[in-house]
Amino acid sequence: MVRLSRAQQQERTRGSVLAAARAEFTEHGYALAKVDRIAERAELTRGAVYSNFPSKRALYLAVLIDMVENTVIGEPSRSPMSLADALGMFARAWLERLPLGEDTASGGRLQLRSLDGVLDDDHGREVLAQVARLEALLLAAALESCEPARTESVRRVRLAALVLTLLDGAAHLAETAPGSCDPFDVTRACQHLAGIDLADTWAPPHLPYVDRAQPCGDTWDPPAGLADRISGTRVDLGADGVIAVLGAGRLAAAEEAVRSARPGEQVTVVIVMSDPAETGRLVQLRITDLTGCLRRVFAADALPPLRLVLDDRATVASVLGLPDPDDETEAAVRIQGGAIVARAHGRGAAYAAATAHASNPTQPRKTRT
Incomplete structure (x- = not known):
C-alpha cells in the first residue's frame, strides 16, 4: 500500500x-x-x-477557478484580420459559457461563473469594479495590437469596457431568462462596435500633481518562480522596467504603468490583497477567465504588454519593502541593472516610477497617449 x-x-x-x-x-x-x-x-x-x-463563498470561488483553469485552451486557429474580426472572435470565445438547454438552473449559473448573490458586501462589489477596469485594460491592449500603425496614439479601453458590458449583459439575460439571448446576434453586435468613435483618450487629471519618484540605489533579490497570469509563463522580476504593486482596490492604476512606460520595457503589475481566500480568489477567477479567452484569440506576441502577478502571500511586496500591503496599496519601483533606482508611493506611484529618468529618477518624461 x-x-x-x-x-x-x-x-x-x-x-x-x-x-x-x-x-x-x-x-x-x-x-x-x-x-x-x-x-x-x-x-x-x-x-x-x-x-x-474558510467560507462558503471562498469555496464557491475556488470551484469556479477550478472549472476555468481546467478548461483546455488551444492555440488561436488564425490571427484576427481587423479590429472587428478580433472583437467577433473574442465574443465567440467568451459566449461559449452560455448554458445549454439541458442544463439545470443552478448548473447553468455555475457554467456562467455567476456571482449573483455571492458578493453581498460593499467591499466585494468595490473590488469587482476595480477588476472590471483591469479587464477592460487587458482586452484593450490586445485590441490595440490589431492596429500596429496607430499603437502610439490609439486607446481602446472604452471600447473594451463597452464590449465586456454587452457580454456580461448577455450572460445575465441567459441566467434570468434562458434561451432569450442569441449569441450570434451578440457576436455581430460586438463586431459592429469596432466602428464607433468613442473619442477615447488617456489623460488622467491627477497626473500633473503626482509627486516625483524618489531616486535610490537599492539592491534586491527578486523572488523566482512566479507566474504571469496573462501568458502563463514565468516572470523575470529582475529585468529592467517597472514593477507596480497594487492592492485589489487600486487595480485601475495599472494603466498608468502601461501607458507611461518606455516602449518595449517590461511592465509588471503585482496584485496584493488583504483577504487571499475571498478577494484573492475573486481577482484570480476574473483574470483567469478573461485571459483564457484572450489566449484563444490572440497570438503570444499580441497579448497585452504586461506581466500580471497575483501575490497572495505578499512575497514580492515584502522583498520590495512593503511589509503590510492591503487592498489600498499603491506603490511602484523602477528596476535598472538589477537594482531599484526609483521608488514611489501613493496615488500615481506607477506613473511616477515609469516616468523616472533612467539616470536621474527625479526627472519625469512625457507619457504616451
Missing part, C-alpha cells in the same frame, strides 16, 4: 471537497448550498472542509 505524504493527502482532500462542492452548487445553487452536505458528499467532517476553505 502506497503511503501518501502530508502534502499529497491535503491535495487529495482539497480535490474531494472541490468535487463535492461542485456537485452541491450544481444541484442547489450558491444560496441554498450547505457546507454540511458538501462535507457529507466528500465523506469528510465539516471541520475538514473549513480547514481548506
Whole structure:
C-alpha cells in the first residue's frame, strides 16, 4: 500500500471537497448550498472542509477557478484580420459559457461563473469594479495590437469596457431568462462596435500633481518562480522596467504603468490583497477567465504588454519593502541593472516610477497617449 505524504493527502482532500462542492452548487445553487452536505458528499467532517476553505463563498470561488483553469485552451486557429474580426472572435470565445438547454438552473449559473448573490458586501462589489477596469485594460491592449500603425496614439479601453458590458449583459439575460439571448446576434453586435468613435483618450487629471519618484540605489533579490497570469509563463522580476504593486482596490492604476512606460520595457503589475481566500480568489477567477479567452484569440506576441502577478502571500511586496500591503496599496519601483533606482508611493506611484529618468529618477518624461 502506497503511503501518501502530508502534502499529497491535503491535495487529495482539497480535490474531494472541490468535487463535492461542485456537485452541491450544481444541484442547489450558491444560496441554498450547505457546507454540511458538501462535507457529507466528500465523506469528510465539516471541520475538514473549513480547514481548506474558510467560507462558503471562498469555496464557491475556488470551484469556479477550478472549472476555468481546467478548461483546455488551444492555440488561436488564425490571427484576427481587423479590429472587428478580433472583437467577433473574442465574443465567440467568451459566449461559449452560455448554458445549454439541458442544463439545470443552478448548473447553468455555475457554467456562467455567476456571482449573483455571492458578493453581498460593499467591499466585494468595490473590488469587482476595480477588476472590471483591469479587464477592460487587458482586452484593450490586445485590441490595440490589431492596429500596429496607430499603437502610439490609439486607446481602446472604452471600447473594451463597452464590449465586456454587452457580454456580461448577455450572460445575465441567459441566467434570468434562458434561451432569450442569441449569441450570434451578440457576436455581430460586438463586431459592429469596432466602428464607433468613442473619442477615447488617456489623460488622467491627477497626473500633473503626482509627486516625483524618489531616486535610490537599492539592491534586491527578486523572488523566482512566479507566474504571469496573462501568458502563463514565468516572470523575470529582475529585468529592467517597472514593477507596480497594487492592492485589489487600486487595480485601475495599472494603466498608468502601461501607458507611461518606455516602449518595449517590461511592465509588471503585482496584485496584493488583504483577504487571499475571498478577494484573492475573486481577482484570480476574473483574470483567469478573461485571459483564457484572450489566449484563444490572440497570438503570444499580441497579448497585452504586461506581466500580471497575483501575490497572495505578499512575497514580492515584502522583498520590495512593503511589509503590510492591503487592498489600498499603491506603490511602484523602477528596476535598472538589477537594482531599484526609483521608488514611489501613493496615488500615481506607477506613473511616477515609469516616468523616472533612467539616470536621474527625479526627472519625469512625457507619457504616451
